Amino acid sequence: MPQLTVVVPAYNESAVLGTFHQRLREVLDGLPLDSSVLYVDDGSRDDTWSIIETLVAGNPRTGALKLSRNFGKEAALTAGLDAVANGAAVVIDADLQDPPELIPALVEQWQAGYDVVYATRSARKGESGFKRFTAAAFYRSMERLSDTTIPRDTGDFRLLSRRALDALGQLRERQRFMKGLFSWIGYRQTSVRYLREPRQAGTTKWNYWRLGQLAIEGITSFSSAPLRLATWVGLASAGLAFVYGLFVLVKALFYGDPVQGYPTLMLVILFLGGVQLLALGVIGEYLGRNYAESKHRPLYFIEEHRLPRDPR
Numbered sequence: 001m002p003q004l005t006v007v008v009p010a011y012n013e014s015a016v017l018g019t020f021h022q023r024l025r026e027v028l029d030g031l032p033l034d035s036s037v038l039y040v041d042d043g044s045r046d047d048t049w050s051i052i053e054t055l056v057a058g059n060p061r062t063g064a065l066k067l068s069r070n071f072g073k074e075a076a077l078t079a080g081l082d083a084v085a086n087g088a089a090v091v092i093d094a095d096l097q098d099p100p101e102l103i104p105a106l107v108e109q110w111q112a113g114y115d116v117v118y119a120t121r122s123a124r125k126g127e128s129g130f131k132r133f134t135a136a137a138f139y140r141s142m143e144r145l146s147d148t149t150i151p152r153d154t155g156d157f158r159l160l161s162r163r164a165l166d167a168l169g170q171l172r173e174r175q176r177f178m179k180g181l182f183s184w185i186g187y188r189q190t191s192v193r194y195l196r197e198p199r200q201a202g203t204t205k206w207n208y209w210r211l212g213q214l215a216i217e218g219i220t221s222f223s224s225a226p227l228r229l230a231t232w233v234g235l236a237s238a239g240l241a242f243v244y245g246l247f248v249l250v251k252a253l254f255y256g257d258p259v260q261g262y263p264t265l266m267l268v269i270l271f272l273g274g275v276q277l278l279a280l281g282v283i284g285e286y287l288g289r290n291y292a293e294s295k296h297r298p299l300y301f302i303e304e305h306r307l308p309r310d311p312r
């Protein structure tokens with residue numbers, strides 16, 4: 001039988017885990033697969049880990065990892081996927097926003113020969129207009145700035161075949177914009193549509209600050225276009241300066257030059273100062289990331305590991 005592991009990152013999810021596991025198990029039991037569940041506790045501060053331990057003890061084919069602290073969803077996912085030694089994997093959120101009932105549809109495409117099957121939301125229920133707008137703006141700028149196309153309206157909910165997992169396992173960069181990495185590896189990719197539910201319980205871990213960080217992460221790890229910004233702004237201001245220089249010269253030749261021009265001088269200094277700081281900031285973003293990468297630190301540490309109990 002083909003093997004499938006469902007990887008579930010969980011950070012302070014004690015409110016939903018019970019319901020989640022039940023719904024997931026129901027779906028998995030109906031599939032003709034050798035399926036197991038792997039929870040990754042991303043350093044939760046509530047009793048998520050003790051709930052997970054109960055789930056592991058009470059259910060066959062359920063395992064868990066506990067990270068040594070909160071490393072963030074992307075690292076938690078990586079830890080989970082690294083631990084999948086055989087067969088394919090499905091990545092799903094614990095908050096029931098990704099319906100487990102969609103897994104059979106993902107599996108169907110996998111068995112039809114696809115390596116990455118991602119779930120595309122056809123609607124965003126329970127999200128504000130502003131969040132929808134910022135999400136759309138992000139996907140649009142990513143499309144223009146990067147060579148890697150990141151499918152719109154997809155989260156991390158997806159199925160990865162064995163060779164996709166092996167490929168992903170080789171990407172050890174610290175800047176882990178998972179959606180980008182998933183699509184960067186290539187192979188045969190397809191999507192399945194679904195309706196995204198609002199969170200069942202608990203609260204989202206993403207505020208606008210973290211989402212903004214994620215957006216910068218996505219852009220800097222998949223595009224170097226911002227680095228060229230300085231070149232373009234520099235060229236444009238050099239062009240303008242040339243035209244203005246001609247104008248000043250001609251004016252001085254025909255009308256003489258009574259010394260004036262404090263406002264223009266100030267304007268030019270302030271403008272160029274601003275542009276230079278902006279360009280430095282952009283370079284700093286990339287440099288800082290380069291520094292983080294060059295330390296080659298491990299992406300996570302595992303504190304505890306619960307192996308799944310075999311039903312036989």
Ligand code: UDP
Nearest residue numbers: 009010011042072073076093094204205206
């Ligand atoms: N998560 C995690 N570590 C974190 C933040 C989130 O493992 O630092 C998990 C969380 O428990 C959930 C999934 O990642 O299972 C998605 O998080 P959330 O629902 O907060 O994000 P959203 O659905 O709003 O994008």
Ligand code: MG
Nearest residue numbers: 093095097199
């Ligand atoms: Mg969520």
